[in-house]
Amino acid sequence: MAVRTYQRLVATSLAVALAVTMTSCAKGSSSQSDSGGSTLTLWTHNAGNAAELASINAIVTDYNSSQKNYQVKVQAFPQDSYNQSVTAAAAAKKLPCILDVDAPNVPNWAWAKYLAPLTGLDDTLSKFLPSTVGKWNSATYSFGYYDVSLTMVSRKSVLEANGIRIPTIDKPWTAAEFSAGLDKIKAGGKFKYALDLGTSATGEWWPYAYSPLLQSFGGDLINRTDFTSADKTLNGAAAVKWATWFRSMITGGFAPLKSGADPIADFGNGVSAILWSGQWSAVPLVKKFGDDVVFLPPVDFGNGPKIGGGSWQWAVSSGCANQAGAMDYMKFASQDKYVASVATATFNIPATDAAAAVVKGYEKGGAYDIFRQYSKKFATIRPPTPGYPFIATEFTKTAQDILNGADPKTELDQAVLDIDANQKSNNNFS
Amino acid sequence: MSSTLESRSADVPSIPAPHQLGSRRAPSQKRAAAWMLAPAAVLLVTFVLIPIALTFALAFTDSKLVSPQPIRFIGFDNFTRIFADATFWKSLRNTVVFAVFVVPLQAGFALGLALLINTKIKGVNFFRTIYFLPVVTSMVVVAILWTFLYQPNGLINSLLLKIGIHGPDWLGDTHTALAAIIFMSIWQNVGFHMVIWLSGLQTIPSSLYEASSLDGASTWQNFKWVTWPGLKQTRTFILITITIAALALFTQINIMTQGGPLDSTSTVVYQAVRAGFQQQQTGYASAISLVFFVIVLMVSLVQRFLTRDKDQVR
Numbered sequence: 001m002a003v004r005t006y007q008r009l010v011a012t013s014l015a016v017a018l019a020v021t022m023t024s025c026a027k028g029s030s031s032q033s034d035s036g037g038s039t040l041t042l043w044t045h046n047a048g049n050a051a052e053l054a055s056i057n058a059i060v061t062d063y064n065s066s067q068k069n070y071q072v073k074v075q076a077f078p079q080d081s082y083n084q085s086v087t088a089a090a091a092a093k094k095l096p097c098i099l100d101v102d103a104p105n106v107p108n109w110a111w112a113k114y115l116a117p118l119t120g121l122d123d124t125l126s127k128f129l130p131s132t133v134g135k136w137n138s139a140t141y142s143f144g145y146y147d148v149s150l151t152m153v154s155r156k157s158v159l160e161a162n163g164i165r166i167p168t169i170d171k172p173w174t175a176a177e178f179s180a181g182l183d184k185i186k187a188g189g190k191f192k193y194a195l196d197l198g199t200s201a202t203g204e205w206w207p208y209a210y211s212p213l214l215q216s217f218g219g220d221l222i223n224r225t226d227f228t229s230a231d232k233t234l235n236g237a238a239a240v241k242w243a244t245w246f247r248s249m250i251t252g253g254f255a256p257l258k259s260g261a262d263p264i265a266d267f268g269n270g271v272s273a274i275l276w277s278g279q280w281s282a283v284p285l286v287k288k289f290g291d292d293v294v295f296l297p298p299v300d301f302g303n304g305p306k307i308g309g310g311s312w313q314w315a316v317s318s319g320c321a322n323q324a325g326a327m328d329y330m331k332f333a334s335q336d337k338y339v340a341s342v343a344t345a346t347f348n349i350p351a352t353d354a355a356a357a358v359v360k361g362y363e364k365g366g367a368y369d370i371f372r373q374y375s376k377k378f379a380t381i382r383p384p385t386p387g388y389p390f391i392a393t394e395f396t397k398t399a400q401d402i403l404n405g406a407d408p409k410t411e412l413d414q415a416v417l418d419i420d421a422n423q424k425s426n427n428n429f430s
Numbered sequence: 431m432s433s434t435l436e437s438r439s440a441d442v443p444s445i446p447a448p449h450q451l452g453s454r455r456a457p458s459q460k461r462a463a464a465w466m467l468a469p470a471a472v473l474l475v476t477f478v479l480i481p482i483a484l485t486f487a488l489a490f491t492d493s494k495l496v497s498p499q500p501i502r503f504i505g506f507d508n509f510t511r512i513f514a515d516a517t518f519w520k521s522l523r524n525t526v527v528f529a530v531f532v533v534p535l536q537a538g539f540a541l542g543l544a545l546l547i548n549t550k551i552k553g554v555n556f557f558r559t560i561y562f563l564p565v566v567t568s569m570v571v572v573a574i575l576w577t578f579l580y581q582p583n584g585l586i587n588s589l590l591l592k593i594g595i596h597g598p599d600w601l602g603d604t605h606t607a608l609a610a611i612i613f614m615s616i617w618q619n620v621g622f623h624m625v626i627w628l629s630g631l632q633t634i635p636s637s638l639y640e641a642s643s644l645d646g647a648s649t650w651q652n653f654k655w656v657t658w659p660g661l662k663q664t665r666t667f668i669l670i671t672i673t674i675a676a677l678a679l680f681t682q683i684n685i686m687t688q689g690g691p692l693d694s695t696s697t698v699v700y701q702a703v704r705a706g707f708q709q710q711q712t713g714y715a716s717a718i719s720l721v722f723f724v725i726v727l728m729v730s731l732v733q734r735f736l737t738r739d740k741d742q743v744r
Binding site: 108111112113114202258260389393394397400401404422425 | 599
């Protein structure tokens, strides 16, 4: 009797468990059509960024009052859990109509059929900085209001005192000049570190900040002609040269193996003389040093100066039942005045010339105009292949290991093997 | 803990045996018990058994976290990849080293603390609370705090400098990173096992101590012949729980070192999470989890066997 009760119970609980999972799946696919009404849901990663979120909310409010057909509803997520939320929603087929996406992830999500190509925006987007438009397989999937720029931060007084030339956008430092400069600063003995590479940050910072250095040496994360192999680009002579240089910054005593928790503050406190950082360092450092602080172009290690391109962008989901409505919103939201308002709220580089003219600091000759010029001239987007998220984690680990003293060639060869295997196991994402 | 629960629920049917008169009562009680079990059973099945079954199945496929392609069955490919991966072996080695140090040290310190606070003096509750505080604090918070303490110019090195020692970059040096994490983990967790030891100590009847002191036993003899044998059950429980927790090392690694430098702190669970979520290889991550499951199962079985063997000898 008891045995039968238990058996029945096990069967019942299994059935209930199954029912629960089944209904949640079923709900997923059915509610997709619910969102096909006049309400368009919009997801953003901005929950922790009040200024940017407010600027997005303002656009949505404007849009909702500008017409009667559609209502856009904003749902904000914290950045740390945003990508996971999107992946989970996609698995349950419950993606919102409109969502934002970090630029290097666009090809991955486009390949996975999360995103729908943007239509009717070609004219508008031709005026955007190339790095703010997300493309894959010759279709456009996303656009962003802004980009950010990497920069070498230093102080005029420090460079002049050490007899180092102040580089310009047309004549950046060469590798030899940079190396001689670091030697002089180190010999001067006034700074604990001549250079701070900002190695304390984690995650996407590593490929974002250090793959441009690799590209400047002549290497790359993957061969961009057909995106099937990283062989000879990530482990060729140029890449090994980059890795050797990278490690020599630590062994030579120029840069810390692991930067402090806040490299910008360290620079402000005179710990480091040159800082590899981004334009976001401008606001606190200009406040501290006035016009003594200079935001220099990246070093030209042989293949020209490079900075990473592409920041957060907006896209439409392929599961959205109301494509026309979503596209209508995208068209509305791509106006110059919104590019200007979001760029102002975030202190970032406005994506269009017209917007730049009205954003304080980014007008011609403005204090931050130099970042926009760097972005225009030096920006290289991270490889637009759906394999990028994997490449990013491999590169991060490889760069960290190299910095910690692993053999450059062995490490890079291993990374190439892993990346090639991943591209292959996905049929090269074709 | 699960073992005590099991044995108790197995005992339940034997308890109503005396009142055989109410023959109708026993089945109805069983039914009630069964229905009371149901909510927990449903949750366990949904959130433990089904995911485990899925892991077993996915381990033999090329399932990806993000992919438009259908899942393919690829046999043992994931497993051959795992065993050919140098990082996996390093991770396994680190996991074993961590467990080998943490299990005896943490159990030992916890027992020491428990003996210290198992006295009837004023203010003992104050010390019990102090020792237990790190356990109440979330591991995430503790890990972040210790990351600061371990910095090259952090509190620990500043203190060492006062006595003339130049401390290393604890988490940035391949020689010290794992040791630093072992030390911090023991500090965080020792209070929990102290409480378990304490509960074990308090089940030992005081009459035994009274008898032994009448015989003129010293403190050490008391411990060796009364306390230690009296803690047999507690010992088994602590051994198994610390071992499983130690093998599952993840949180500290994820926050403090991300497996670095040069894989010196990478662990099996960290590898599984990295492969599954950052690298989007669900199938491969499932295979790592499956390997990990088998290892934990074997270790637990060996421990069960060893502890049971002793039972029979005595």
